[in-house]
Amino acid sequence: MNKRILEALGFEEEVQNVELGLCPFCNQPIRVDEFKDELSIKEYKISGLCQRCQDGFFGEGGILGIPPESSTGFHYHHLPVP
């Protein structure tokens, strides 16, 4: 991940989170043992997203099917406003 580019784009907070081992989306600590498979780990290395957020984005009932927020502690405050 190119930090300079991310910072230039105004993602300082997200970069910080990733460096702290926090998911940039839900701000929860990343738990490596949470990842289901290599694909998830790969995705984490690209986006820094935790398994739960990956599920939210890419999984069934994903972002575009809006997962139930209560059960996962999924927060939407970091969702980019279109």
Ligand SMILES: [Zn+2]
């Ligand atoms: Zn997350």
